[in-house]
Amino acid sequence: MSVAINKLEIENVKRIKAVKVEPSPTGLTVIGGNNNQGKTSVLDSIAWALGGNRFKPSKAAREGSVVPPSLKITMSNGLIVERKGKNSSLKVIDPEGNKGGQQLLDSFVEELAINLPKFMDSTAKEKADILLQIIGVGPQLAELEIKEKQLYDQRHAIGVIADQKEKFAKEQTYYPDAPKELISIADLIAEQQEVLAKNGENARKRQNAQQIKTAYEGKLAEVNRLSDQLKAAQAELETLENDLQIATDLTIDLIDESSTEEIESNIANIEQINLKVRANLDKEKAEEEARVQRDEYNRLSSEIEAVRKDKRDLLTNADLPLEGLSVNDGKLLYLGQEWDNMSGSQQLMVATAIVRKLKPDCGFVLIDKLEQMDQITLDQFGKWLEDEGLQAIATRVSTGDECSIIIEDGYSLDNKTHQPTTEAETETPQTPSWQGGF
Secondary structure: OOEOEEEEEEEOEOOOOEEEEOOOOOEEEEEEEOOOOOHHHHHHHHHHHHHOHHHOOOOOEOOOOOOOOEEEEEEOOOOEEEEEOOOOEEEEEOOOOOEEOHHHHHOOOOHHHHOHHHHHOOOHHHHHHHHHHHHOOHHHHHHHHHHHHHHHHHHHHHHHHHHHHHHHHHHOOOOOOOOOOOOOHHHHHHHHHHHHHHHHHHHHHHHHHHHHHHHHHHHHHHHHHOHHHHHHHHHHHHHHHHHHHHHHHHHHOOOOOOOOHHHHHHHHHHHHHHHHHHHHHHHHHHHHHHHHHHHHHHHHHHHHHHHHHHHHHHHHOOOOOOOOEEEEOOEEEEOOEEHHHOOHHHHHHHHHHHHHHHOOOEOEEEEOOOOOOOHHHHHHHHHHHHHHOOEEEEEEEEOOOOOOEEEEOOEEEEOOOOOOOOOOOOOOOOOOOOOOOO
């Protein structure tokens, strides 16, 4: 069972003349009063008594007092802690009369419980480190966060390139009527020459046929005129007739190619066409490069999400001191909110829960300056403390009925109008059987 404070008696410490407080075993005990009356001195006294001389106030003795400071705290486990005398020597006695010292107190008193501002004022990273320390997943989470950061930076760089390439590709001109490949002027000229050569050969053959035909007709006339030369002319006629047939046969299937005007036009416009082809090829290349970058971006996004899931699973399965606590990017979060976005009561709940987890045997915490809480929040915080079996001794600039003790001019006064923040069940603490040799 965790150890709480049953009773404290303080004399001549800082502003305190004589104070006696019996805090509630669980829940919230508010010590009220106006400014400069000695409220904070009560908490400082408890810290000094339980935490040792490192918490001793720089001016511990009350100004004007000839009697040295005297502190006596009775714990729920039966220990009696005293500091008194000229040197404020520590005396720790267990229920069986055995004596102990600071080492015994340190075994169950958590430093942050008596010095909560140290945690409250720590950096976001320090708070997160403390939480990770107590749940034992610090190294694994750090490794995952490094991996996540590397993937995130890589994805960011890829995303920037992808955006640039997509923008560049979108700005590129595209000609849907242009051919897919560049046109070669040499090929066009060769094609032109081939057509011209073929058409020239056809013309030569036609000319040759016409010449033979003319010769034939001439000879035929001559045969008619020169009957005396019939035989010779007839022989020649037969020869020419044969030649004519051959020549005619050669021209029957001849088809002239189309005009070279189209080719000549293509040659004249080849550079303009090729500019369009190159533009289309550049646009297609840019689009492909952008697609590759975007695919890589999406792949890295999947990897990042997998790492983040591993982080969530790591913290989900951890033994957290308070439901809703988590760590992200090296910062402590509660219900998704960073420390500076938490309410005052949430900050106190988180701090108290973490302190409890650090040293479960420490069943109390000291809280100074509780003015930021309204009555409803006080009630909620007190109820939470009771549910957790924790004791909080707090100070508040107030003399209202939420205060169980009023400090006035260094003296403690019972507040007759006090209304408990919650109806706590009073339990009789179990006193352990202490062994000697502290």
